Amino acid sequence: MALLKILGTELPIIQAPMAGAQDSKLAIAVSNAGALGSLPCAMLTTDGVHEQMTAVRAQTDKPVNVNAFCHVPPTPDGAREAAWRSALAPYFEEFGLDLDAIPQAPVRAPFSDEVAEVLAAFRPEIVSFHFGLPTPALLARVKAWGARVLSSATTVEEARWLEERGVDAIIAQGLEAGGHRGMFLTDDVTTQIGTFALLPQLVRAVKVPVIAAGGIADASGVAAAMALGAAGVQIGTAYLLCPETMISDAHRAALKSEAARYTALTNLFSGRPARGIVNRVMRELGPMSPVAPAFPLASAALAPLRASAESHGSGDFSPLWCGQMPDGCREVPSAMLTQDLAAGL
Amino acid sequence: MALLKILGTELPIIQAPMAGAQDSKLAIAVSNAGALGSLPCAMLTTDGVHEQMTAVRAQTDKPVNVNAFCHVPPTPDGAREAAWRSALAPYFEEFGLDLDAIPQAPVRAPFSDEVAEVLAAFRPEIVSFHFGLPTPALLARVKAWGARVLSSATTVEEARWLEERGVDAIIAQGLEAGGHRGMFLTDDVTTQIGTFALLPQLVRAVKVPVIAAGGIADASGVAAAMALGAAGVQIGTAYLLCPETMISDAHRAALKSEAARYTALTNLFSGRPARGIVNRVMRELGPMSPVAPAFPLASAALAPLRASAESHGSGDFSPLWCGQMPDGCREVPSAMLTQDLAAGL
Numbered sequence: 287m288a289l290l291k292i293l294g295t296e297l298p299i300i301q302a303p304m305a306g307a308q309d310s311k312l313a314i315a316v317s318n319a320g321a322l323g324s325l326p327c328a329m330l331t332t333d334g335v336h337e338q339m340t341a342v343r344a345q346t347d348k349p350v351n352v353n354a355f356c357h358v359p360p361t362p363d364g365a366r367e368a369a370w371r372s373a374l375a376p377y378f379e380e381f382g383l384d385l386d387a388i389p390q391a392p393v394r395a396p397f398s399d400e401v402a403e404v405l406a407a408f409r410p411e412i413v414s415f416h417f418g419l420p421t422p423a424l425l426a427r428v429k430a431w432g433a434r435v436l437s438s439a440t441t442v443e444e445a446r447w448l449e450e451r452g453v454d455a456i457i458a459q460g461l462e463a464g465g466h467r468g469m470f471l472t473d474d475v476t477t478q479i480g481t482f483a484l485l486p487q488l489v490r491a492v493k494v495p496v497i498a499a500g501g502i503a504d505a506s507g508v509a510a511a512m513a514l515g516a517a518g519v520q521i522g523t524a525y526l527l528c529p530e531t532m533i534s535d536a537h538r539a540a541l542k543s544e545a546a547r548y549t550a551l552t553n554l555f556s557g558r559p560a561r562g563i564v565n566r567v568m569r570e571l572g573p574m575s576p577v578a579p580a581f582p583l584a585s586a587a588l589a590p591l592r593a594s595a596e597s598h599g600s601g602d603f604s605p606l607w608c609g610q611m612p613d614g615c616r617e618v619p620s621a622m623l624t625q626d627l628a629a630g631l
Numbered sequence: 632m633a634l635l636k637i638l639g640t641e642l643p644i645i646q647a648p649m650a651g652a653q654d655s656k657l658a659i660a661v662s663n664a665g666a667l668g669s670l671p672c673a674m675l676t677t678d679g680v681h682e683q684m685t686a687v688r689a690q691t692d693k694p695v696n697v698n699a700f701c702h703v704p705p706t707p708d709g710a711r712e713a714a715w716r717s718a719l720a721p722y723f724e725e726f727g728l729d730l731d732a733i734p735q736a737p738v739r740a741p742f743s744d745e746v747a748e749v750l751a752a753f754r755p756e757i758v759s760f761h762f763g764l765p766t767p768a769l770l771a772r773v774k775a776w777g778a779r780v781l782s783s784a785t786t787v788e789e790a791r792w793l794e795e796r797g798v799d800a801i802i803a804q805g806l807e808a809g810g811h812r813g814m815f816l817t818d819d820v821t822t823q824i825g826t827f828a829l830l831p832q833l834v835r836a837v838k839v840p841v842i843a844a845g846g847i848a849d850a851s852g853v854a855a856a857m858a859l860g861a862a863g864v865q866i867g868t869a870y871l872l873c874p875e876t877m878i879s880d881a882h883r884a885a886l887k888s889e890a891a892r893y894t895a896l897t898n899l900f901s902g903r904p905a906r907g908i909v910n911r912v913m914r915e916l917g918p919m920s921p922v923a924p925a926f927p928l929a930s931a932a933l934a935p936l937r938a939s940a941e942s943h944g945s946g947d948f949s950p951l952w953c954g955q956m957p958d959g960c961r962e963v964p965s966a967m968l969t970q971d972l973a974a975g976l
Contacts, residue, residue, distance in 0.1 A: 441892070461806070462825040476893045476909050476918075479955035480807040480825035482846030482855065487958055501827030506859055510827065514855040547786070550821045564821050573821075610824035613832055 289495040289517035292434045292454045294349040294411055296320035297628050298518030299508070300436075300457075300497060301525055301620070303353030303414065304465060305329045305394065307537070307607065310338040310345075312530040312620055317348040319621035320628070322412060324351040328394045332404050339408040349411035351436070354397035356420045357470075357558075360580035369577040371587055377567070377603070381594045388590060394556065394582040396420070402427050412436060417558075418444075418470035419451055438468030438499070440484070441477050442491045449492045457520050458488045460500025464523045464609035466560040467551065475551060475559055475574075482514070489515035503614020508630030521627060523607075524614035528623060536601030540565070546612035555588060555605035557581035566602035567591075634840040634862035637779045637799045639694040639756055641665035642973050643863030644853070645781075645802075645842060646870055646965070648698030648759065649810060650674045650739065652882075652952065655683040655690075657875040657965055662693040664966035665973070667757060669696040673739045677749050684753040694756035696781070699742035701765040702815075702903075705925035714922040716932055722912070722948070726939045733935060739901065739927040741765070747772050757781060762903075763789075763815035764796055783813030783844070785829070786822050787836045794837045802865050803833045805845025809868045809954035811905040812896065820896060820904055820919075827859070834860035848959020853975030866972060868952075869959035873968060881946030885910070891957035900933060900950035902926035911947035912936075 289298045301316040303326035313323030325342060327335050335352075342350050371385055378385045395401075397420045405413070406427070413428050414436035420428075428435060434454040439445035445456050459468050460481025467478060481500040488496045495517030502511050503524040511519050526533055526541055533541075540546060540563045551559040552573035558581040559574065567588070578584040591603040616623060634643045646661040648671035658668030670687060672680050680697075687695050716730055723730045740746075742765045750758070751772070758773050759781035765773075773780060779799040784790035790801050804813050805826025812823060826845040833841045840862030847856055848869040856864050871878055871886055878886075885891060885908045896904040897918035903926040904919065912933070923929040936948040961968060 460825060460827065462828045474893065476895045479894075480805060480827065480846050482805065482826040482852060483807045483848075483955040486849070486851050487956075501825050503828075504831065506831050507827060510855045510859040513858040514851055548819065548821045549824075610828035611832075 287517070289455060289497070292495065293322050293518070295322050297624070298631065299624060299627055300324060300351060300518065300520040301624075302499060302520045302522030303351065304522050304526070304607065307526060307533045308531045310341040312525060312528065313350055314342055314345045315530045315620045316525070316624055317346045317350050319624040321624045322349060322351050324353050324414065326353045327401060328353070328355040332400050335401055335404045339405065339410070343408060351412040351414050352405060352410040353414045353416065354401060354420075355394055355417055356397045356415050357417045357581055359396060360583060362583065363579065366577060366579050367583070367587075370579050370584065373571060373575070373577050374587055374591065377591050381591060383590050383594060388587050390586070393585060397424060399424065406431050409433070414457070416466060416468045419448065419453070425451070436497070439488060440467060440469045441472065442487050444469070444471050445488045445492050445496075447471060449494055453494065455495040455497055455517065456488060456492060457497045457499050458485045458516070460484050460498070462501030462610040463499050464549070464561045465607040466556070466558055469559075481511070485511065485514045485516055501609060501611045503609070503611040505627055505630030507611070507614070508627050512631065519627075523609035523612060524616070524623060524627070525620055526608070527615040527617045528620040529617070530620050534596050534601070534604060535599055536596055536604055537606050540601050540606045541608060541612055541615050546608055549608050549610055553578045553584065555585055557584035560605065560607065561609060563606035563608045565604070565606055632862070634800060634842070637840065638667050638863070640667050642969070643976065644969060644972055645669060645696060645863065645865040646969075647844060647865045647867030648696065649867050649871070649952065652871060652878045653876045655686040657870060657873065658695055659687055659690045660875045660965045661870070661969055662691045662695050664969040666969045667694060667696050669698050669759065671698045672746060673698070673700040677745050680746055680749045684750065684755070688753060696757040696759050697750060697755040698759045698761065699746060699765075700739055700762055701742045701760050702762045702926055704741060705928060707928065708924065711922060711924050712928070712932075715924050715929065718916060718920070718922050719932055719936065722936050726936060728935050728939060733932050735931070738930060742769060744769065751776050754778070759802070761811060761813045764793065764798070770796070781842070784833060785812055785814040786817065787832050789814070789816050790833045790837050790841075792816060794839055798839065800840040800842055800862065801833060801837060802842045802844050803830045803861070805829050805843070807846030807955040808844050809894070809906045810952040811901070811903055814904075826856070830856065830859045830861055846954060846956045848954070848956040850972055850975030852956070852959070853972050857976065864972075868954035868957060869961070869968060869972070870965055871953070872960040872962045873965040874962070875965050879941055879946070879949060880944055881941055881949055882951050885946050885951045886953060886957055886960050891953055894953050894955055898923045898929065900930055902929035905950065905952065906954060908951035908953045910949070910951055
């Protein structure tokens with residue numbers, strides 16, 4: 287099977303990289319279970335990447351996937367930032383926080399020469415990208431150490447674009463998926479479609495293997511994705527309650543509650559549309575706000591509100607990333623979850 | 632197989648009822664092809680129902696499905712109607728139309744004693760409902776002539792509600808589906824999820840057979856739905872280009888164009904969220920407008936704009952219903968399409 291050759295794994299199952307929700311611990315456990323564990327780097331410093339990859343190499347000899355974002359950092363827009371702060375001002379007042387003392391939050395950084403330099407020493411077998419691909423030079427550098435490259439497509443056009451640029455396999459990210467939409471040739475959310483509709487279109491459109499993502503959370507979902515022509519699956523939300531993640535108590539509680547049945551695409555937490563459980567700030571500002579600064583700048587001003595709310599156990603201002611199939615979340619070791627998912631192959 | 636017993640058909644495939652887009656012609660052709668043809672009654676007068684059912688009984692001896700809406704007609708709200716007309720006023724001016732001369736348009740009517748009276752004479756084998764179920768008395772009347780009853784669920788709660796009230800099978804309407812969302816226990820669109828996520832949840836939640844709908848448009852989609860636990864499938868959009876439908880030239884052209892890749896839920900055309908191809912009025916007023924009158928009243932004031940635009944071949948003000956899988960639309964006889972879909976069983 288072509289995809290297994292590319293991934294070098296026993297199972298055509300990828301644990302979706304979930305920046306902020308997991309580190310090497312989950313990746314290691316999943317890779318050791320025969321699937322492909324993923325280490326998200328978008329919110330790590332280069333030192334962090336080094337530390338996490340050191341842990342990976344120490345604790346598994348199986349292939350691992352390193353994931354990076356490759357957005358173009360926006361030019362800060364003073365007027366938009368001001369409008370955003372003004373929208374958030376009532377909350378700062380309510381929480382007794384100072385709007386003029388917003389700290390520099392760590393922002394999601396795109397893949398860079400510096401990160402590639404760190405990674406080159408570890409030669410991760412797989413590198414997956416979100417929001418397109420890095421520059422041709424950076425992509426060539428990744429391939430030069432022997433890595434196979436994956437990226438997400440949300441439309442037929444994106445899949446063709448990625449194939450033309452030499453990716454080894456494409457992740458079809460259906461609209462059910464939690465977290466950030468990988469869309470990069472469009473910012474029009476009306477182009478974003480469900481896994482049932484997207485997957486077979488991509489399978490027809492490209493020759494490289496297509497990996498299904500979005501709404502797949504148990505063995506029957508895996509079986510259905512394979513029936514639709516997927517070469518493999520990428521699964522995120524289902525892993526969120528595993529003991530190897532590091533989500534907040536508020537996120538964990540929300541995932542286990544009825545609230546998880548209500549998700550929406552929102553740009554409030556980062557500036558790009560991402561699927562999360564509807565919470566107070568999404569309800570009150572509208573999940574998609576025209577004043578939220580461009581990705582990834584929206585997160586900075588929200589950070590103090592988030593920290594304050596979370597310190598009281600509240601997820602009212604947190605990104606509660608979640609796909610449309612939270613029923614698949616189980617508080618079991620990720621190795622067990624992986625084996626259960628594999629029953630659908 | 633339980634569903635085939637219920638439907639009385641050779642194939643567990645239902646042609647989705649599409650009010651305004653088809654009449655008995657499509658239903659007859661599909662039923663004769665071994666699947667279940669559907670006659671939508673929501674926009675028919677009782678005379679129309681009689682005429683169409685007479686045609687059905689004359690042209691096929693196979694089972695047929697009659698579909699009706701069962702919303703509660705709203706109390707007209709003068710302020711909201713005024714706000715709606717005010718939102719539409721610039722278009723009336725542009726088209727040289729008189730906002731004060733809006734004719735009484737035929738509105739979608741809920742299932743009633745009068746319709747039941749007409750249908751009783753024909754004893755349709757299957758009656759499917761959208762937006763819940765009619766009153767217990769009306770439901771009993773339908774069952775009294777031996778009809779099997781189907782209805783759509785968009786959440787686990789709706790599926791359980793329908794099962795408790797005695798439906799014979801439940802249609803799981805995934806978010807990919809074109810046309811009206813069948814949601815009836817909630818008006819919160821954040822509860823609406825993709826077929827991949829919805830279908831297995833409903834299969835687990837109820838004992839009656841579950842029929843998959845939304846994003847299924849070819850044999851591989853049928854196979855995937857069955858793999859997810861569906862007892863059968865309901866397919867709408869794929870039939871829209873068949874010669875037996877009666878869609879407008881503008882709708883046909885849109886379905887065949889790149890525009891069909893851009894769909895959204897919109898309440899502009901009726902007052903309830905329904906999926907259609909993004910067109911001018913959806914772009915300019917926003918696909919979901921808080922000023923659109925309650926279902927089904929929103930359609931009246933739009934009707935003159937729609938008629939005027941369509942007379943020039945434009946779908947700018949028309950409901951261009953379409954699911955997220957327009958690739959499945961083919962200009963072939965519906966019997967041929969049905970046989971091709973059946974290859975996925």
